[in-house]
Amino acid sequence: MNPYIYVLSVNGLLLFFSLLFYFFPPTKINGLYGYRTNKSMQNEDIWNFANQFFNKTLLIYTAIALVAALLFVFVTNVEITWQPMVLMLLSLAVSVIKTEQALSQNFDDEGKRKKQ
Template sequence: MDSFTYVLTTNGVLFLISIIFWKFPPKKVNNIYGYRTPKAMQNQEIWNFANSNFNQAFLKYSGFSLLAALLLASITKVALSWEPMVLVALSILVSIIKTERSINDNFTDEGKRKQ
């Protein structure tokens, strides 16, 4: 498979998903769509905060991932194999970690906003 095609089907799809999440965030707490962790699903206020925070981070890091993978595909002479997938995994992982830290910084364990 061509390196650019590989990048577009991994990192490009991730970026497309992040745009969909950003443009169409979930309205209510649900088990199907949105940023769903036990802490994020405690109440509607945390749900809205977590999804907004995650969507912003996910959009930013998936965009960086796509640009980095495209740059890598353009400068390398060999076919890419695992490199774009590492960028995908890092984008998702960093977005989740930043969102969870933000939730913990702004809300108590009981789901109330910190002062």
């Protein structure tokens, strides 16, 4: 398979979904669409904050992962196999970790906003 097609099918598809989530965020708490964790689904305020923050960070990190994967393909002559997948998983993991940290910094365990 052409390495550019492989990168676009893995990292490009995730970038497409991050754009979709960014421009069409979920409006109500649901079990199908959006950033769904126990903490993010406690109330509407946390839900809106978590989805806005996650969508923004996911968009940034998937764009970085796509560019990095394309540069990797362009610069190296090795056959790519797992490298784009690792970049995709790292961008997802970083987005989730950063969102959970932001939730912990802005909301208490009961779902109320912390005083700043």
